[in-house]
Amino acid sequence: MATFQLEFVSPEKLLLSRPVEMAVLPAAEGEMGVLPGHAPMIVALRGGVITVREGGQETEKLFVAGGFAEVTPTRVTILAEEATPVASLSREDAERRIADCEKALAEAADATPEKREAAMARLLSARAMLAAAQAA
Amino acid sequence: MASLKALRMRINSVKSTRKITQAMKMVAAAKLRRAQQRAEAARPYAERMERMLGSLGAAVAGQPDAPRLLVGSGGDQVHLLVVVSGDRGLAGAFNTNVGRFARARVRELESAGKTVKILAIGRKGATFLRREFGSRFAGEISFAGKKAVGFEDAAEVASRITAMLEEGEFDVCSLIYNRFRNVITQVPSEQQLIPAALPEAGSDAQEGPQALYEYEPTEEEILASLLPQNLAVQIYRSLLETTAGFYGSQMTAMDNATRNAGEMINKLTLNYNRTRQANITKELIEIISGAEAV
16 A cells, blocks of 8 residues: 655654554644645644554554644654653543643633633643543 | 972872863763764754744745744844853853853944843853843853753743743844854854744755645644744754753863873973982982092
């Protein structure tokens, strides 16, 4: 089956770069499956799980807390601050993160709308992390 | 002439100094290699981000409600200089160079009637500038206790700068740091952060003319979250280059110090041997003249 290059980069290093058949991205406005030859797009990612398919099977599930993806017909580049394999997510971590985010959101109650929105996005991403940890 | 004992003590003290500088040189060389690797590893992210920004910027440029990080506040009165230097000394002129560069820049801006604010990252540069421009300091950040600077540190600095921009505390922000050219050359240089200098779109020679991208959500929304990230990436890069440059500079400085200590030891040893010889000759003359007198 045709493949495209999937690149996963964090600010500190190149995490992954290899040809895959399909990737499912948690785009800001809904899950998005990418096959080779996809129209060029730039998408913002929300917190969620990236599923990679190779050889007709799901080979990897990675959790990202947010980021960006650049899609071209031959390549997908994901810019994310962290990527954790779903299997190594822990529930305690996710719960702690949710608690932190809820606190931050409460503190941002009278901040500017942009700041509240950013805190909200972090909380949603933490909830997605918990959901992913529970599913694994 | 100094006594033999005093000479011996000096030789020993210079010898231990040489041991220390030699050890520091080796440590700096090892750390330099690691710092260079980290700088290398950070490059792909910066490159991709630049490419995205290029195509986004072209789409959004010229719109009246473009984000402030991209276009600045419209004014040109208050300049914020972010000066990045090392946290430790013993690295030759590394910290002084960036300090001098910043000082010249502050003077230039002030003689043009602008207001200058300084955000100092790194202890050495801060002390250097505080002497003269203490009243312009807007903040001071140091990573002295850390083993290595991570991206979170850069992100923190970036969010601080963004907050200052939102408060309207400055109009233009630029970054002053030692650009790492190679192990022996670091060039102090200035880079404008806000308003963001966007890379040219479609400069990617490999893929030829870029197709037009679709955006999800809108260009503005992506740009609004991409720009703070880009700020952090720029700062992160400057921090990494400063770390690498610092160790490069320290390595050169310690190499010179080791060589100088070696030269000094040679001179002192020569002096010591001459003195010893002179003493022996003097004693012989005394004995001989004593024997002749009898």
